[in-house]
Amino acid sequence: MKRSDFLKNSALAALGVTTIFATNSFTEKKASSSPEKIMDESNDNFELDEISIAELQEKMAKGTYTSAHITQLYLNRIEAIDKNGPILNSIIEINPDALNIAKAMDKERIEGKIRGPLHGIPVVIKDNIDTADKMMTTAGALAMLGNYAKKDAFIVTQLRNAGAVIIAKTNLSEWANFRSTNSSSGWSSRGEQTKNPYILDHSPCGSSAGSGSAVAANLCAIAVGTETDGSITCPASINGGVGIKPTVGLVSRSGIIPISKTQDTAGPMTRTVTDAAILLEVLAGVDDADAVTKESRGKNTAYTKFLTKDGLKGKRIGVEKKKITNQFLNELQQKAMEVLKNQGATIVELEYVDSINKLGNDEFEVLKYEFKDGVNQYLSTANAKMKSLADVIKFNKENEDTAMPTFKQELLEQSEAKKDLKDPVYLKAVKNSHEGAKKIIDTAMKKYNLDAFAGLTMGPACSIDVIYGDKWGEVSLTAPAAMSGYPHISVPCGKVYDLPVGLSFFSGAYREGEIIAMAYAFEQATKHRVKPEFKKAFLLNY
Template sequence: MHHQKLESYRTGNLDEMSIAQMQEEMQLGNITSEELVLMYKENISLRNENLNAVLEINPDALQTAQALDFERRRRGPRSKLHGIPLLIKDNIDTNDKMHTSAGSLAMENNYALRDAKVVEKLRAAGAVILGKTNMTEWANFMSDKMTNGYSSRGGQVKNPYGAFDVGGSSSGSAAAVAANLAAAAVGTETSGSIINPAAQNSLVGIKPTIGLISRSGIIPLSHTQDTAGPLARTVEDAVTVFETLIGTDDDDVITAFAEMFKGYDWHQHLNPHGLSGVSFGVDRELFKEIGSDQLDAFEKALEQLRISGADIQDISLGADQEDLGFAVLLHEFKADLNAYLAASNPQQPIRSLTDVIAFNTEHADTMLKFGHNLLEQADRLSGMLTEREYVEALERNRFLAAQQGMKTSLQKAGVDALLLPQDFGCNIGAAAGFPSITVPYCQTPNGEPFGITFAGQAFDEPKLIEYAYAFEQTTKGRKRP
């Protein structure tokens, strides 16, 4: 950077700086939001070429930051996110000069007509939307052969820790935050797409209970399982973004549940002693295919939890991930995507899933590197959600995952939450619509990040945050790449 002060600050202070530290520095006048944007843009220009994590920069980011700096001087900060640069996954609508494409060249010229509700809330809190992140195309629901983190629009997202799986589908959001290209990011999950990349990139990821965060303006996969959530380097940072995203939305009826947390103090759960007297369940059937290095790391994490005052029990959820209804995703994807595309910007020519497939076929050399068999399977369905296969699969998910797996089994065992290595077994909580939080623990001998996931019942986020924060403070498992 030409400005020596900023270059010195960027190389000596910025990496791994928490949101609270940024706020303190801005309050003291040591840095400004404008300078944060400049420094993160410098990081992106230097590091993103090797990561493919950031798709595009918001042209208005710098002037937005300048305006927020002026507002801070005049009236003080709006919230803990005032002036903080954040990145947004490419399937989340932003009504600005950026595109929303779900990683697909078929949608590369799509400009959203309005902000997604989560973006609206971030802007209202004073956050700076720095840019859009790459992702696994169509939220990893294009082909069962596609690698995590690949999109036709952005190419392959790479893990900043080395030649490891970057995770999907919020791959760019995770890699960008891990590499310090922004303070934090917002991703989305249907089944593991926040938890998996968080674990693979030594990050904290919060996958919320369905109903706490609006899905309006997010390119959908499944209305029964989709949610947005934060990816951050610390639990505190993740909570700061998470609490901003929570809220009701007339356009997303399930968010009526968010009313119970109106005005709630989420930071009260940043309790370093939150593991004392807690009982965790471990279902080893969920990670039978885990590698030996990861299993060793998990066993060490269990011992650390015991030292911190937690009790560990082997339990059985009575549900296998293979029993859960994949048909739910197939049927809902067509119905939900068609509805989104039909209501999108009229100048955007892709109006249906059939149009997506036609575009891919016409541009096969570019679009079909991994095929699009999942799109084709979904498009053969009616999209009316009347099929017996769909209804039966939906009922099976609600019973096996929610009622039997994550409610009755945990209650009968007398445990407070489920423990998982990395994201093994997270599909059960996702099918149930229940929350999970992943926390970095260590790196395996070959340098691959390894995390622990705490999973609970609906609206258990306050408890899970306590467990995650206490574990983080005890282990200090994150190491910068």
């Protein structure tokens, strides 16, 4: 799920999903001095810094590195950075079999068997994705300790078949940020608070916080996250990376602890558009256990063929007409629009965001109904001690000091109070939010002959506040693609207040290739991705 601010403001949908910069966020001032860096030189000069999949494959092909050596370097990096250095808390559990898997991939390479571009490549995955190994699947919840999956999630099988080495699971906002309206993104009772590697007292955003933070900090080559509304694209934006939320139906959800069957999907989180395209090719696939994926049959494709620097040429791109009030963010977006124009795109200004944001209350209803239904189905066959959402709520109440030391579980309780999915209230909400969002987007694309929409993904990261929760700014462009189920990519766009901000492209169903082409062209024209510096705190000149 998206940041908790979405949930707080859903009741204010008529005024828009987000608010102006508020307490615990930013004033319109620039930092008076650079925040203190706390990295030592040995950690600041990691030999695999910013390395790509292609570069790792080249080194393994030449014999410079083996997969086992690469895996060990990343494991050492996790120990140094995530646990003992800046303490990012992005990794919730290490795979004890990681090195053995890497050695098996090395043996296959020696024997002449190369499974594909992910052969021997270390990857981390979010801790709501089942792995039938020695790692648990807990959604970050103490209530779920001991849940060792009986079977790999479909996408985990895809990764293993492709030769990827799953080295760890990542921390997340507990229950994918669907526990409380006052939650702190990246906090879970099992994994505690994940931090932003750019400025450590700031939020990593979204429920895929650990995946976004880990890949940004070079703790892995690539990562997998999940999204219901903003949980891939927001942490990608906030952590200076690339994230793709695919069309719902392109990537299987079976074996993933759910929120919403209407909006959930897994997707790539990387440092480059190229690596995201490579990973998406592996994740996509039709799964008999997830009926929605049958709609993608014949539609998923080789996404790397869309990696062209001419990806923006001749494209018509819709941009929200309403101006951003924060001058630094407005300037950043205007510069991005000039890049799009210089790369051959035509910018079409229109008004559509407010219309979609007004559907927020209906979306919220859908998520509560579907969360109860989906979690109960998952728990009924899982190895967890909890067999229902009611069991989880009871456990949290009985263990309040450790399970809920600050924010509570009102979203779990509100979901538990809902009826089944035959309830007319639910059916009306699905029609209003999901079908309504699709209609707004499809109508605008047809009326203005658009290829895609674009705009800043999010504003810069807010401060971490585990007591009162996240406080986000006025910019958020995750809802349109989330509610419609359409594809969305975020790519680095620059920095504001020393913090990364992403640029979004989204379009109609199964148009991943087109938005990948646009994002790649923008990425190659700008090269905005910079590695994090692990600064200690943000300072303002008052």
